[in-house]
Amino acid sequence: xxxxxxxxxxxxxxxxxxxxxxxxxxxxxxxxxxxxxxxxxxxxxxxxxxxxxxxxxxxxxxxxxxxxxxxxxxxxxxxxxxxxxxxxxxxxxxxxxxxxxxxxxxxxxxxxxxxxxxxxxxxxxxxxxxxxxxxxxxxxxxxxxxxxxxxxxxxxxxxxxxxxxxxxxxxxxxxxxxxxxxxxxxxxxxxxxxxxxxxxxxxxxxxxxxxxxxxxxxxxxxxxxxxxxxxxxxxxxxxxxxxxxxxxxxxxxxxxxxxxxxxxxxxxxxxxxxxxxx
Amino acid sequence: xxxxxxxxxxxxxxxxxxxxxxxxxxxxxxxxxxxxxxxxxxxxxxxxxxxxxxxxxxxxxxxxxxxxxxxxxxxxxxxxxxxxxxxxxxxxxxxxxxxxxxxxxxxxxxxxxxxxxxxxxxxxxxxxxxxxxxxxxxxxxxxxxxxxxxxxxxxxxxxxxxxxxxxxxxxxxxxxxxxxxxxxxxxxxxxxxxxxxxxxxxxxxxxxxxxxxxxxxxxxxxxxxxxxxxxxxxxxxxxxxxxxxxxxxxxxxxxxxxxxxxxxxxxxxxxxxxxxxx
Numbered sequence: 001x002x003x004x005x006x007x008x009x010x011x012x013x014x015x016x017x018x019x020x021x022x023x024x025x026x027x028x029x030x031x032x033x034x035x036x037x038x039x040x041x042x043x044x045x046x047x048x049x050x051x052x053x054x055x056x057x058x059x060x061x062x063x064x065x066x067x068x069x070x071x072x073x074x075x076x077x078x079x080x081x082x083x084x085x086x087x088x089x090x091x092x093x094x095x096x097x098x099x100x101x102x103x104x105x106x107x108x109x110x111x112x113x114x115x116x117x118x119x120x121x122x123x124x125x126x127x128x129x130x131x132x133x134x135x136x137x138x139x140x141x142x143x144x145x146x147x148x149x150x151x152x153x154x155x156x157x158x159x160x161x162x163x164x165x166x167x168x169x170x171x172x173x174x175x176x177x178x179x180x181x182x183x184x185x186x187x188x189x190x191x192x193x194x195x196x197x198x199x200x201x202x203x204x205x206x207x208x209x210x211x212x213x214x215x216x217x218x219x220x221x222x223x224x225x226x227x228x229x230x231x232x233x234x235x236x237x238x239x240x241x242x243x244x245x246x247x248x249x250x251x252x253x254x255x256x257x258x259x260x261x262x263x264x265x266x267x268x269x270x271x272x273x274x275x276x277x278x
Numbered sequence: 279x280x281x282x283x284x285x286x287x288x289x290x291x292x293x294x295x296x297x298x299x300x301x302x303x304x305x306x307x308x309x310x311x312x313x314x315x316x317x318x319x320x321x322x323x324x325x326x327x328x329x330x331x332x333x334x335x336x337x338x339x340x341x342x343x344x345x346x347x348x349x350x351x352x353x354x355x356x357x358x359x360x361x362x363x364x365x366x367x368x369x370x371x372x373x374x375x376x377x378x379x380x381x382x383x384x385x386x387x388x389x390x391x392x393x394x395x396x397x398x399x400x401x402x403x404x405x406x407x408x409x410x411x412x413x414x415x416x417x418x419x420x421x422x423x424x425x426x427x428x429x430x431x432x433x434x435x436x437x438x439x440x441x442x443x444x445x446x447x448x449x450x451x452x453x454x455x456x457x458x459x460x461x462x463x464x465x466x467x468x469x470x471x472x473x474x475x476x477x478x479x480x481x482x483x484x485x486x487x488x489x490x491x492x493x494x495x496x497x498x499x500x501x502x503x504x505x506x507x508x509x510x511x512x513x514x515x516x517x518x519x520x521x522x523x524x525x526x527x528x529x530x531x532x533x534x535x536x537x538x539x540x541x542x543x544x545x546x547x548x549x550x551x552x553x554x555x556x
Contacts, residue, residue, distance in 0.1 A: 153435060154435055154441070172446045249335070252332065
């Protein structure tokens with residue numbers, strides 16, 4: 001890190017990043033659960049998606065972004081992307097001197113306390129599933145739990161294209177969830193930022209008895225607990241503030257953001273990370 | 279350009295690039311139509327896809343890759359990606375002192391000479407269609423031609439997932455081609471490297487009377503004509519040679535390459551373009 005040591009306190013902002021807009025579902029939960037916080041969000045829209053890229057490449061991208069965010073004197077870093085959490089969390093924890101959290105552990109913990117029949121399902125991108133992160137987090141807590149995993153690479157483009165209510169999406173989803181039905185899971189981790197947007201489709205396919213875990217809520221609660229423990233919760237003296245940076249077109253991000261955040265985002269700034277000069 | 283002027287002759291290699299593996303369909307055609315040539319292929323697998331990115335970002339990526347390829351003393355640069363051809367061709371033509379060709383012009387020329395009812399369809403990625411490149415190339419040749427365009431962002435992930443023969447793909451394709459049927463086109467440009475792999479699905483939806491234009495064949499023929507004109511066709515003294523560079527995992531590229539090239543690729547080398555040092 002080129003940055004010199006910075007003074008951080010409870011009024012410092014929280015940094016968070018995702019491969020694109022998907023992490024805004026987590027930002028929305030953090031806004032609700034930690035309403036006094038200042039948030040700085042980075043979406044790597046020039047290089048998305050991460051879910052099909054190798055762990056090494058995702059690690060490199062994540063480190064670049066972390067370096068950029070650390071420049072804002074952030075008090076904590078939240079990895080909003082499941083793929084980046086799988087590939088880069090442990091590396092970033094070593095490299096940064098602030099608390100770093102991802103979305104995997106909070107969702108895994110919730111799943112373990114939720115399941116009654118000890119059968120959990122995880123659906124995510126290829127890189128997330130192949131990394132085995134969810135599997136190892138769950139089995140660290142309870143090795144007796146049986147885990148069924150499915151990589152679902154087509155769901156992200158379908159959600160981003162707004163094909164949520166189309167027949168093709170239903171057919172594709174039916175195929176993806178078939179292994180969960182067969183395994184009779186009672187808890188499913190929606191292991192990608194985009195999936196909570198089609199929660200109702202999952203509900204329809206799996207029935208009302210399967211508990212669906214939305215990582216954005218679990219991670220926001222986890223973050224609150226962590227900040228509390230470290231006396232870093234914002235005391236509310238400063239005004240809550242949300243800033244957005246992206247590596248591709250800010251206008252496109254603003255438009256897509258509405259789907260994920262349910263409100264308009266103004267003042268999104270473009271950043272050329274590759275020529276950013278660290 | 280940091281590179282000093284280099285001596286290029288007919289024995290020099292041809293450089294080509296794509297956002298990923300798709301450009302291998304063009305490499306296959308070039309191998310067949312120009313069998314003596316040495317080819318150096320770059321696939322930007324760490325940052326793919328290009329089809330949803332902004333023209334400015336695609337231009338930046340293309341220029342980075344062009345600089346890398348120029349270091350191999352290439353005699354000509356072929357942009358195998360439709361999106362990059364749309365966004366970056368004119369810029370690269372200005373910046374490089376070697377002939378640069380894209381896939382748009384050859385396909386547009388072929389479409390204009392093929393159509394009998396003066397109704398052409400173009401299907402491609404969002405960025406390709408929104409750029410208006412095909413439209414302007416076609417109308418420059420014949421302003422009376424009516425053009426119907428469709429952006430089909432879901433086809434690339436479907437092809438890459440191998441969902442070619444699934445019901446969902448057929449439903450999605452049916453929706454995409456509906457405007458072409460309505461407009462009664464007699465010629466369709468398959469404006470993305472991945473689409474020739476589902477040519478038979480297009481054929482089934484559109485019937486035998488619609489002529490399907492495969493850019494890879496047209497571009498290889500165009501390249502041959504260009505090299506011939508400039509006396510740059512390889513005389514066959516050196517051994518034909520194919521080298522592959524990618525920005526993400528070489529093994530994944532090798533595996534996917536088989537779908538596009540129909541043969542195994544050995545010796546794919548990874549390149550970290552962002553830290554490549556120009």
